Amino acid sequence: MSKASEPYFVGVDVGTGSARAALVASDGRVVEQSVQEIKTWTPEPHYYEQSTQDIWGAICKVVKHVIAGVNKSQVKGIGFDATCSLVVLGPQGAPLTVSKTGEPEQNVILWMDHRAAQETAEINSSEHPLLKYVGGQVSLEMEVPKLLWLKRNLSETFTNIWRVFDLPDFLTWRATGVNTRSLCSVVCKWNYDAANQSWNKEFLKQADLEELTRDNFEKLGSDVQPPGRTVGKGLSEQAASELGLAPGTVVSTSLIDAHAGALGMFGCRSKGSSSSDDVQGKMALIAGTSTCHMSITRDACFAEGVWGPYQDAIIPGYFLNEGGQSVAGHLLDHVLKTHEAYTELKTKLGADKNIYQHLNKLLPELASARGLEEVSCLTEDIHVWPDLHGNRSPIADPTLRGIITGLDMTRGIESLAIKYLAFVQALAYGTRHIIENLYHHKRAPFQTLLFCGGLAKNPLYVQCHADICNLPALIPDEQEMVLVGAAALGAAASGHYNSLEKASKAMGGTGQLLKPNPRTLDFHNRKFKVFLQLLEDQRRYRNIMQGE
Numbered sequence: 001m002s003k004a005s006e007p008y009f010v011g012v013d014v015g016t017g018s019a020r021a022a023l024v025a026s027d028g029r030v031v032e033q034s035v036q037e038i039k040t041w042t043p044e045p046h047y048y049e050q051s052t053q054d055i056w057g058a059i060c061k062v063v064k065h066v067i068a069g070v071n072k073s074q075v076k077g078i079g080f081d082a083t084c085s086l087v088v089l090g091p092q093g094a095p096l097t098v099s100k101t102g103e104p105e106q107n108v109i110l111w112m113d114h115r116a117a118q119e120t121a122e123i124n125s126s127e128h129p130l131l132k133y134v135g136g137q138v139s140l141e142m143e144v145p146k147l148l149w150l151k152r153n154l155s156e157t158f159t160n161i162w163r164v165f166d167l168p169d170f171l172t173w174r175a176t177g178v179n180t181r182s183l184c185s186v187v188c189k190w191n192y193d194a195a196n197q198s199w200n201k202e203f204l205k206q207a208d209l210e211e212l213t214r215d216n217f218e219k220l221g222s223d224v225q226p227p228g229r230t231v232g233k234g235l236s237e238q239a240a241s242e243l244g245l246a247p248g249t250v251v252s253t254s255l256i257d258a259h260a261g262a263l264g265m266f267g268c269r270s271k272g273s274s275s276s277d278d279v280q281g282k283m284a285l286i287a288g289t290s291t292c293h294m295s296i297t298r299d300a301c302f303a304e305g306v307w308g309p310y311q312d313a314i315i316p317g318y319f320l321n322e323g324g325q326s327v328a329g330h331l332l333d334h335v336l337k338t339h340e341a342y343t344e345l346k347t348k349l350g351a352d353k354n355i356y357q358h359l360n361k362l363l364p365e366l367a368s369a370r371g372l373e374e375v376s377c378l379t380e381d382i383h384v385w386p387d388l389h390g391n392r393s394p395i396a397d398p399t400l401r402g403i404i405t406g407l408d409m410t411r412g413i414e415s416l417a418i419k420y421l422a423f424v425q426a427l428a429y430g431t432r433h434i435i436e437n438l439y440h441h442k443r444a445p446f447q448t449l450l451f452c453g454g455l456a457k458n459p460l461y462v463q464c465h466a467d468i469c470n471l472p473a474l475i476p477d478e479q480e481m482v483l484v485g486a487a488a489l490g491a492a493a494s495g496h497y498n499s500l501e502k503a504s505k506a507m508g509g510t511g512q513l514l515k516p517n518p519r520t521l522d523f524h525n526r527k528f529k530v531f532l533q534l535l536e537d538q539r540r541y542r543n544i545m546q547g548e
Contacts, residue, residue: 428469462514
């Protein structure tokens with residue numbers, strides 16, 4: 001097949017801080033990619049707001065860039081993914097403010113916004129049966145608590161709502177003008193009842209959101225489709241002009257960004273393997289600002305503190321379980337930047353050097369100088385509970401906070417390096433905690449961990465996970481697996497592949513397999529016991545201070 005006739009697919013990913021696009025071949029090769037920053041407003045602590053106008057403008061720039069070298073007719077489909085952020089639109093689709101500042105441009109409550117803590121607690125107190133699909137309780141990062149917050153705090157906005165969307169669904173609406181919703185978004189973040197294929201009127205009434213049940217749930221959207229389905233008649237004339245693509249180009253039902261990464265990775269196989277192995281034995285970690293832990297099974301697994309099981313949320317025919325850590329890469333940045341040696345280290349390295357690479361190189365030198373056979377043993381006396389921004393899984397407690405024990409009077413870059421290692425290990429212990437919780441609820445054992453996102457580029461982070469979870473870690477050769485997953489949506493919707501599962505396997509590619517170090521297993525088993533004890537200690541301290 002000549003390059004001029006080769007089919008391509010565009011994947012669009014809107015993350016926390018940027019919009020990205022990629023031109024992807026049918027075998028999953030990323031041919032071209034582009035990135036554009038997007039704005040975030042933080043009017044007060046724990047409030048994070050964005051703008052759909054800003055986001056769509058950024059998308060148009062990056063899509064035009066990646067398709068510049070091919071004919072429009074070669075682009076057979078486009079898929080969108082985005083963060084699970086709440087979009088609010090008024091009459092005629094105009095943005096409605098979600099901000100106390102009243103700025104209409106700010107019409108998106110970002111996924112990591114924690115303003116709705118009180119509303120979350122009230123919804124959870126109902127103990128509605130639907131909550132069993134979110135590990136027993138909604139997260140304050142989900143959309144129903146945020147909608148209740150809007151009703152109570154910005155009543156004019158709430159009264160004037162025309163439509164509310166998860167950001168991925170807003171993008172398909174903006175691209176096609178068709179008011180559909182992705183099953184992925186509504187079942188994972190909106191408490192949609194997938195078992196009965198409908199919104200649950202009783203649940204919304206108990207949440208004091210009866211207004212959203214009117215007119216067949218028109219404001220929430222009543223046309224819910226699985227990922228990978230064709231939306232309407234493809235790109236509208238307006239959207240096609242803005243994106244630089246042909247009108248009618250196939251648009252797929254969307255995915256949440258982490259779920260797109262999982263879709264891309266589930267089809268990845270190790271080099272030398274002729275197949276991608278059983279997808280049920282894989283846990284996909286989409287590890288960036290935060291981390292999402294995705295796994296799918298043929299049979300439903302209900303696990304307290306882990307979201308799901310969500311039927312057909314990524315690949316039809318499978319149930320999704322979703323764990324997560326609210327901060328991961330963001331946590332490591334915080335640890336470095338708040339250490340007194342950070343400025344010294346930045347000055348020493350200069351602007352062009354990567355601090356993480358330097359620390360990863362320094363740690364083996366420190367271990368050798370101390371006569372230690374393994375880098376891991378540098379943290380024998382320093383232990384961390386990493387939930388500085390609350391626990392998403394498997395405790396599902398946003399009020400938990402971080403703990404560090406074993407501090408001494410040492411200062412300087414060596415102290416920073418060891419503290420950094422301790423926090424990397426703590427994130428991996430958190431992943432093991434999620435895995436063991438799933439095992440406790442009869443989930444079949446995992447065979448492989450898969451990684452994508454910014455932290456997948458950090459070999460210390462990946463190796464610590466392999467060692468601590470005692471599972472091989474697979475890193476795809478194609479680093480941008482979220483974009484590949486988004487493009488796979490377009491490939492399935494266009495009919496190039498006749499199912500989303502086949503698109504994932506065809507486009508997942510190969511990866512590098514890192515095996516766990518058996519020499520560190522006993523050390524990590526002991527540290528994991530300390531890790532769990534830190535949780536119990538924090539609970540005990542809280543009880544003491546509450547006079548219990």
